[in-house]
Amino acid sequence: MTLVPRDAVDLDAAHRDPIALGDRPLVVLDVDDVVLQFLAPFEAFLTSLGHRLVPRSFRLHGNILSSATEEALPDETVSQLILDFFEAQERWQTPFAEAVEALEALSRRADIVFLTAMPPVYALKRRRLLDRLGLCFPLIATESPKGPVVASLHGGRPLPVAFVDDMVYNLSSVASHVPDCLLLHMRPESPMHRHAPETPDPALRARDWREAQRILEAHVGAPADPRVTPI
Template sequence: MSDDPDTRRQIESIAEDNRPLLVLDVDEVVLEFLGPFMRWLESEGFSFRAQSFALNGNIFDSEGSAAAKETVESLITRFFEVQHEWQILAPGFSDALDSLSQKAQIVLLTAMPHRHFAAREALLTSLSVPYPLVTTEKAKGPAVSLLHGGRDAPVAFIDDMAYNLLSVAKALPSATLIHLMAHRPMRDLMPPLPDSIIAAEDWPMAARKAREALGI
């Protein structure tokens, strides 16, 4: 069961479905995040230098000083308040889902404060992404397990962060784990993935791996 009561309520509101389940992260999977975030930072007098696989330590103010952790957190919060003006669909997403949406249940699971749910849902709707959205402020593994609900059907989970994928592996060992990150420069700085995680170069590959895992 999800550790986040708001997440649990959102999941319980989704209609029951016994089809194979595909759970998708949103930022860097469904939507571009890093590219739009970097452009927004520039509009606010900051810059992003991809020196490590992190946000902290890579954001600099107009004087060239690295932004403090508290400043980075504030910037991310402010960006989510204007996300609808900046974020766009990840390359290949729409075409890749055409072959999956008729035979699998697709749910979006994003790690962000619940107060941003309405704005994110509105953005996804404006981009013609029709799948139910779930927000969580806790680990993703219990949420994916609750979404699966013990159905007699396979599940695949796509995310850009290894710790989210491993959280799902712990909560639902039968899940197929697929890594996908839209922003290639940051992905190149990522530590090696565990062998249990499938690395997808792009959405066509991720969709192919998901179809195989779900038996579609």
């Protein structure tokens, strides 16, 4: 078992649960719009406040309007709304279909770590939400680039490693720091996501958790020895 050094992630810029990796493959996953729905509940959250999202491009700033005036909200207001949603996430966010079951099955073959892009101050709320859903895998919350974090976690071990995210720039960051990492692009189908960048080479695309589970299980190999205690 490998204990990830406490200085492997800048704790001033991240929340990090204790992480102990076994001698088996590693799968690192984004949370928002990969494991937990983000955009759909965020739209519902905006509606409850008298706003609406207009999917004119793949960005939130500039595309959230006041329902009363039809004017775009100022960027600073949109930024605060995102933080307010993270504050209220436990009341709004739910997992994608089959995500919980797929990760439970995958955890018999690999160590799983969540790497979520959010201000660390909201990490404990996310931790409670994930635990309530049975997703009790270690969580790192950071606003730093994800490539160095995944590289630090993996540590160049001669074992399969995979990274799953909905954002192309995160996939590219990991690709540049962990060249042997399987990159899996997952994003929900929505009018806004139609404006999102296409899956970059060499990443693979998974359209749902059934497809993602097949790809990841093929990459990490056979189930681990049941006598090995998962993280």
